[in-house]
Every structure is written in structure tokens, then in C-alpha cells.
Amino acid sequence: MMLxxxxxxxxxxxxxxxxxxxxxxxxxxxxxxxxxxxxxxxGPVCGACGSMSSTWQQSPGTGVVFSWxxxxxxxxxxxxDQLPYAxxxxxxxxxIRIVSTIDGCAPDDIHAGMPVQISFDNPGDPVYTxxxxxxHTGARSQDEGAK
Ligand SMILES: [Zn+2]
Numbered sequence: 001m002m003l004x005x006x007x008x009x010x011x012x013x014x015x016x017x018x019x020x021x022x023x024x025x026x027x028x029x030x031x032x033x034x035x036x037x038x039x040x041x042x043g044p045v046c047g048a049c050g051s052m053s054s055t056w057q058q059s060p061g062t063g064v065v066f067s068w069x070x071x072x073x074x075x076x077x078x079x080x081d082q083l084p085y086a087x088x089x090x091x092x093x094x095x096i097r098i099v100s101t102i103d104g105c106a107p108d109d110i111h112a113g114m115p116v117q118i119s120f121d122n123p124g125d126p127v128y129t130x131x132x133x134x135x136h137t138g139a140r141s142q143d144e145g146a147k
Pocket of ligand 1 (some may be wrong): 034035
């Protein structure tokens with residue numbers, strides 16, 4: 001179940017397009033218009049080449065769990081009735097890692113390298129979560145498999 005009661009995100013010049021995509025159920029990632037490197041978090045300058053030009057690309061939202069924690073104590077009062085829940089670092093196929101809740105499986109079943117899909121449940125609500133999928137090994141694993 002997607003967490004309820006999270007604060008609305010702060011939308012600034014750099015992140016507005018990301019959150020607008022989430023509102024529409026799309027994962028949009030900022031990429032450098034000159035070298036193609038994805039930027040996370042969104043920002044004005046490419047960390048790879050220094051370019052200040054960027055574009056936005058729609059991502060399929062597939063990746064793998066890189067790391068995670070399972071929250072068992074009520075760190076956020078609004079989420080106290082939803083314990084335990086998992087929050088992880090999701091390595092997207094684009095090579096960047098974003099923070100996301102992880103649901104759709106028992107917290108004990110989450111493991112590093114678990115294939116996931118970023119999902120949106122409610123149109124107009126920017127909250128997203130990562131859910132397990134099958135038949136996907138992640139871009140990094142595919143690269144390693146090719147060697
Ligand atoms: Zn660049």
C-alpha cells in the first residue's frame with residue numbers, strides 16, 4: 001500500500017518538471033542536452049560536462065533495489081499507523097538512484113538487486129512507490145552479463 005499522509009513536495013525551478021510528471025503518473029528525468037548524462041537530483045548544471053542545458057525524458061521507471069531500510073518506529077507521526085514500511089534507493093536503468101518507498105511485497109522479501117517498477121496510483125497525486133516486477137534484471141546487471 002502506498003503511504004498516506006506524506007507532505008507535499010516543494011516544487012522549485014529545478015524540480016517542477018519532475019513533480020509535474022509525477023502528477024500525471026509519469027517518471028520524468030532530467031538529462032544533459034549536451035552529453036546525455038542523467039541528473040539526479042535535478043539541477044542547473046551537468047555534473048559530467050558542466051553544461052547548463054538540459055532536457056526532460058520520460059522514463060519507463062524500471063530498475064532494481066540498491067539499498068533499503070524498513071521503518072519500524074513512528075519517525076513521522078502521520079505514518080505511525082502504516083508501520084512497518086520500507087524506503088529504498090532505487091537504481092533506475094538510466095543509471096541514477098532515487099529514493100522511493102517500496103511496497104507490493106513483505107518488507108522481509110526485499111533484497112538488493114530486486115527488480116522494481118516505479119508506480120503511481122492516484123492521478124494528480126505526486127506520490128510514487130517502487131513495486132517488485134519479474135523478468136527485469138536492471139541495466140547494470142545486463143551490462144555485467146554482457147562481459
Ligand atoms: Zn553533460
